[in-house]
Amino acid sequence: MTLLQLMPGCLSQSSLLRRGLVLVVALATLCWSDARAEVLSSPNGQVKCQLTTTPQLSAALSLNDQQVAEAAGIGLRIDGVDLGEQPKVLAISPVKEVNETYRRFGAHSTATNHYNEYVVQVQSQDGQKWSLEFRLFDDAVAYRLKVDREGASHIDGDFADWQFPVDATIWQQGAGNRSYEGEYLGFSVGGLETGSRLMIPTTMVLADGSYAMITEANLVHYSDMVIEVSGEGKFRQVFHDDSNGWEHTGDIVTPWRVVVMTDNLNQLVNSDVVSNLCPPPNEALQNAEWIKPGRCCWHWLVTFHPRLEDQEAWIDGTSELGWEYYLIDDGWRNWNGGDEAAWQALADLVKYAEQRDVQLWAWVDSKYVFTHQQREAYFAKARSIGLVGLKIDFPHPANREWVDWYDATLADAAQAHLMINFHGALKPTGRERTWPNELTREAIRGRKQGKLPASHDTALPFVRYVQGPADYTPTVLAADKLNGSTVAHELAMAVVYTSPLLCMGDSPAHYLESDAADLLKAIPSTWDETIVLPGSQVGSLAAFARRKGDDWFIGVLNAKAGEFEIDTRFLGDKQYQLVELRDTEGENAKFDRRDGKIAGGQRLSLRLSADGGYVAWLRPVED
Structure with missing residues (x-):
């Protein structure tokens, strides 16, 4: 069902089309009592969130029109009252698009912060008004809850029941770990034991080859969140270091609840979403x-x-x-x-x-x-x-x-x-x-x-x-x-x-x-550009090309012995001095070093040992 079908009598379809998306969202604000759903979208339209209120506040997340996850029962429990129980949506603000860049130390030197923002005004069953703020990026959906309060409150936490595909593989630190220093292991989502708790982030490899990462961002004035398996493919937010809740004074703003969604590992690795959701420095x-x-x-x-x-x-x-x-x-x-x-x-x-x-x-x-x-x-x-x-x-x-x-x-x-x-x-x-x-x-x-x-x-x-x-x-x-x-x-x-x-x-x-x-x-400590090379696979092989200035470095980590080929088209048409450090078969403590030249577009054929790797350093040939 389209948004136009959800708003009979508000305005004619032709008029809506003339006035554009911002007016559509504004009209949804006025006519929500007639509507049961609202579709929020990212700037490129590939990431969407369908928000519904019947019978509870829920958000279905999709990538390229394929549903990835659903969060049901979104709410916040304060002083024993669940603000998400039988909520009434009062309004949705007009969409606000933000597109900015800033300096970042890490996979690349410039971060891109591009999203559509929607603010949903909600009233709980007891009359308490609060807001649900969404930011939709081209690679993620994030939301947080905000409540204007005076004086002291007791917070039990914010809540949602997440449903993910049971046939996905989830990479996480092992049930029961509480140190953030566990070994990452791959499990079937449907095979996780009910009641087990997982530290975040966790990354899921979906059956269609896309990826979803569950995490939180901008954690401040709140307790650390983990997820608990509540059923087959289901997860619930839990605050294990404040199991009885905590005291808070003044307005309440939760951390961002985030699902990163991409159809390739390069976009996942280069995602700036977690830092984007935090304020800039002074x-x-x-x-x-x-x-x-x-x-x-x-x-x-x-x-x-x-x-x-x-x-x-x-x-x-x-x-x-x-x-x-x-x-x-x-x-x-x-x-x-x-x-x-x-x-x-x-x-x-x-x-x-x-x-x-x-x-x-x-x-x-x-x-x-x-x-x-x-x-x-x-x-x-x-x-x-x-x-x-x-x-x-x-x-x-x-x-x-x-x-x-x-x-x-x-x-x-x-x-x-x-x-x-x-x-x-x-x-x-x-x-x-x-x-x-x-x-x-x-x-x-x-x-x-x-x-x-x-x-x-x-x-x-x-x-x-x-x-x-x-x-x-x-x-x-x-x-x-x-x-x-x-x-x-x-x-x-x-x-x-x-x-x-x-x-x-x-x-x-x-x-x-x-x-x-x-x-x-x-080797530098920060990078200007990062490319995840084809053939990379979570838990099996990580092949990266990273640039600093005019120099490129290639790093490959692998699990099982085998052949691997690197296409160097990312180098363009330049000539490069090449230093290679390869595995030496049967001698783990010895590099196979090779020095030479390479032109962009040539292929590098590797024989990787079990638990092996490869490193290359490429410097432009001086004219």
């Missing part, structure tokens, strides 16, 4: 010169706790690689007996590093920076000795109080001109757009946990990294730590995984003595 942070992405050496996987006598050698190695940062982890507080003596030792290292064009980050437990007063004092001390960033570890589970701690910490760090890396952390929800001094965070099962299955490695780019940057600490080349992986697989992680603070897991000595030394010196 003017002081917009182009702050002290916020600088970079490559970083890190000692933990080699030495664990840092030995003071080793630190100058680590700094020297970082300098020889040409990398910007060195991170000193847990243990430095015990140097020279601890307390002020440890701080002085750290200050001396900062000065030593500055002479070698390296800047230092240091680790801190969140218990030392929990309150504003603690942070103000600690951050001032860190800046006074010349640290440029802090790795903050061990935050508590993300109830309402700890969710707000992240933003408060970033605000105080911005005042002190400090960059931040959160570990043991809540998933990112796009707030790095608002606070660009957050360069990365963990919320991932990374190289720190040892060698991980190749299925996990090849799922991450299409699930966790769509959510935001992650500190995987990749690329361990030491032969005794490969455990089945190839060094080409390890090297490819540095290309395929995005983190503006690209913190690498092995020692400078291993990097500098390897056949990949020149490439390791050249």
Whole structure:
């Protein structure tokens, strides 16, 4: 049924057609009592949301006219009252189209924020008025609920029952995991056990080859959401760190509930939706010169706790690689007996590093920076000795109080001109757009946990990294730590995984003595353009071409041994110098290095080992 059929007597069809879509939506506002459904659409019309109110508030989401999901019973429970029960829609605002760009650190340097916005005014059964705000992008549907309130309220959470196709495959961190550091596994949606809880994001591969990712964005002043399997193909929103709800004062705005929908992996990986749904930074942070992405050496996987006598050698190695940062982890507080003596030792290292064009980050437990007063004092001390960033570890589970701690910490760090890396952390929800001094965070099962299955490695780019940057600490080349992986697989992680603070897991000595030394010196921490290459498959193979300036890097991670071919038409008609680091069959710790030239459009034929990989560096040939 069309919108015109839903509004008999409002206006003639010919008149509506003359006046266009904005007038159509405006008339839906006036005539909603006669209507039972409203179709909202994205700018290109490929993503749609059909909103209905009978018998409950529901939203059916579709991609290219094929239904992907349905959310039923959308509502918010405040002080024991469900505002979504028997709601009455009062009005829908005229469609508002927004199209903007902004700087982003990650898969590409410029993000596109293009959406159609609709605001639905609703009245609950008890007379409470509230609004349901939709934003439809060409690759996603997002909605949030807003309630004007004064004084204190008790929030139980916002609710919806989601239905997805039972024949889809869902990639998620394993039922029961609560750390955001679980292994990504693929399951049949219809085979999930009722009552199990899944951390988000999760990515579904639908039967027709399209993709759907469930997540949330702009999480602030609220509790962390997970999804619970409530039936076959059904999911329900749950707030596991505030199971009894939480107290709130003033107006209530929920985080954005998001379903990313694409028909290809390239669009999924390049989606900006999660950060688009967050406010831009203030003017002081917009182009702050002290916020600088970079490559970083890190000692933990080699030495664990840092030995003071080793630190100058680590700094020297970082300098020889040409990398910007060195991170000193847990243990430095015990140097020279601890307390002020440890701080002085750290200050001396900062000065030593500055002479070698390296800047230092240091680790801190969140218990030392929990309150504003603690942070103000600690951050001032860190800046006074010349640290440029802090790795903050061990935050508590993300109830309402700890969710707000992240933003408060970033605000105080911005005042002190400090960059931040959160570990043991809540998933990112796009707030790095608002606070660009957050360069990365963990919320991932990374190289720190040892060698991980190749299925996990090849799922991450299409699930966790769509959510935001992650500190995987990749690329361990030491032969005794490969455990089945190839060094080409390890090297490819540095290309395929995005983190503006690209913190690498092995020692400078291993990097500098390897056949990949020149490439390791050249790999950047942010990219201008990203292309997911044909043949990529969630959990099996991740093949990426990424550009920085005029240089291209290709990274391939794979699970099973086999042949793979790369079409280089993305290079155009230019000639390139080519450095290749391939798998060496039967010798996982050895690169097969090849140097030569290539013209755009030529094909690269690869033989990939099990748990293998491939990396190429392409530089334009000088005329």
